[in-house]
Amino acid sequence: MSDTPDSAVQTVRTYIDQHREAFLDDLAEWLRIPSVSAQPDHAPDVRRSAEWLAAKLRETGFPVTETWETPGAPAVFAEWPSGDPDAPTVLVYGHHDVQPAAREDGWDTEPFEPVIRGNRLYARGAADDKGQVLFHTLGVRAHLALTGRGAPAVNLKLLVEGEEESGSPHFRALVEERRERLAADVVFVSDTGMWSETTPTVCTGMRGLADCEIELYGPDQDIHSGSFGGAVPNPAMAAARLAAALHDENERVTIPGFYDDIVELTEAERALIAELPFDEASWLTTAKSHATLGEAGYSTLERVWARPTAEVNGIGGGYQGPGGKTIVPSSARLKLSFRLVAGQDPDKIELAVREWVEARVPAGIRHRTVFGGATRPCLTPLDHPALRSVVRAMGRAFDGARILFTREGGSGPSADLQDVLAAPVLFLGISVPSDGWHAPNEKVELDLLLKGVETTAHLWGDLSAALR
Template sequence: MSSTPDSAVRAYIDDHRAAFLEDLAEWLRIPSVSADPSRAADVRRSAEWLAAKLTGTGFPVAEVWTPPAGPDGPGAPAVFAEWPSGDPDAPTVLVYGHHDVQPAAREDGWRTDPFEPVIEDGRLHARGAADDKGQVFFHTLGVRAHLAATGRTSPAVNLKLLIEGEEESGSPNFAALVREHADRLRCDTVIVSDTGMWSEDTPTVCTGMRGLADCQIDLYGPDQDIHSGSFGGAVPNPATEAARLAAALHGADRRVAVPGFYDGVIEPTDRERALFAELPFDEVAWLRTAHSRATLGEDGYTTLERIWARPTAEVNGIGGGYQGPGGKTVVPSTAQLKLSFRLVAGMDTEKVQQAVRAWVAARLPAGIRHEVTFWGATRPCLTPLDHPALQSVVRAMGRAFGQKIRFTREGGSGPAADLQDTLGAPVLFLGISVPSDGWHAPNEKVELDLLMKGVETAAYLWGDLAQNGREA
């Protein structure tokens, strides 16, 4: 356990809270929307603002990096910062987050200007307040509280930050950026502060994210649309074959029917399933957020297990043939099917793609030409519950929140696996956002008391990781 005195940490945070929030509000006023080319200068201004603030925090190195150019040109600027520990055996920790934000405008349903922060009832409203500027910025006050409470002049760990500028645009150049700077990013542990907790009353640590592979299947039959009376029933119909593929994607048990799809899957342990079951999950309320009337999925697993710990396949779109008003009796010449596959630890994205290609080819009749186009892949990541660094995060959060910390996973996918794969370091998640914060939605906010708990957690974490966080 770190010797950082809790009372000293909390006193420092209380004394500097107002100035911290003023600085955060200044950053939130920069509309760093990476998806909007007209905001490119604002995204760069956001990166430069953060680099300057990190220098003022005490980081001796703070740089703005431009990712290598990709097919669509150079990527949006990222920020790298580094603060070496004075201890020769200190572990190295890399904090990941992003400074770009989703588009936002008053006409979207915002009560106030999305880029003019407003504090109401203990909540800070602004685009980026929770996703992700607030969760990045709490590390600046956290490291200062860590130093003030311990009397150190440098962190107990070699502390690095990598704050990307295009996460909200799908991180198209992030993997290349990490590969280019792999030597400077080398670390023992990655901390991702771009996630959340179960709720205000149930603080949690995320232990993994699913990977993703998505594709489009184009089917080609006759060289043009042809008369269904003259030719229907005697030639292959690409729209029919698209429907047959979609129907064959799952078996009666709702398992994915692609041969080899489950190769390598790491099953959730009995302990994990028991811990998931401890969470106060209200399925009826969850269905309301899903805008659905019933749950449905793989036999033998709960809803949380299905979205966190099991691989899935979804039909994202299907089309082909005439779509206008009234009828048009043709055999269409083309059809399309869009599929996405969420992957869990142990699965290989390339093998999944190969399995899908083979499955499609095996199910199509002669006379149907096809193309399968994958748009890339994101690998899954998972940290075992007994990993020493994960236990450091749990202890630090437990001290800050004063209660038991529970565990979740993320059903979605993100760039964390690029860090895990390139740097060979475990990925841990430290986030304080809650579902009501409204990521990507109008009136996004962050709970200020929870934001300060994030600051406090970071203040405790570096000392604990220095003592206990290296992998055994």
């Protein structure tokens, strides 16, 4: 690590120091708006949040700022052309809606009244995702202070949706409708995090998701198990057998074709994952679990980041009350979800699951398999020039520290941007696990938040050169 920042680093830090207080005041003002998209009573607040952000982006210098309507909550779009005809175009994605929060949930303070204690800012949305959206406003101004330009070195666009915490039900349609306005050479998702406060990392992928409910019907009504049990098919037994057949003795998914087409981890990628300071005991504590279990031949991190999975989310049917009720139930159900990795096509997975169920349901059991909306996986190749730009920019912000790589086991709307815009998706986030997304006392580490500002201040110039 370097003890003496170079002049560019010092220029950026001086600018940030001079504007730190105003930036945090802006963030606190935005955090006071309870933009909870999942609660209809807060719909006016979600709209107010969008209008606040649009006004702040105009104040920042974006010459184009618009509020885009959807059948649900509004999104915000902003654009700042470079003025350079050869400059690449970058789209930054985030969201301005937040999870529900109330003092009685276990918060030490009012969730929508920001509080700074030490070097942490506590409020709902501090990390997820208002803090990680707003750092781009100070970041682009610091970038201009560094370059002396009147516009960014890239054509910079922002899309900040208002329904991410409600499952982004209208997001893909919005992206398809506005495809031409959103066109970009690369997309940055600013809604993710790092390994820890002391281990700076860049996320390189998110898994996709498909889920279904299998409905199973036997007798036309619950019937007496003494008179008919053992002589007619039982839908609860069929559900149990389907669940039990989902994995083999090595915890591999048994659905034919499930592993076809996946992008396997390279030895280099496995070595990079192994470099992370992973403590399995601590991880189990966070997971509220008592042992690890998963596909044989892979580490815990490899299983949750880079391998596809099938989970039984729920199983039920028949009598569930106190005491006994000796019946053959008339119906049962099974809820399944599948996390998908690069190379897997949700449509092909759906077809494979339907065929697997069809082959295993016994005669006399009527069934229906209902799939919800699917999310495709995203993966950034480690040699992508935009990823190398992120690593260089973050390395400057973190004083030359080695930047490692992670992935996310979860899923998000980033795949819609990848699919519709046909642009590579990268991830840029500074949140850490202790920030407590969706939990009481959500916070953001202020030092890391300003490292996000620094990273973007250096990134746009580096990226402009790297993508030409």
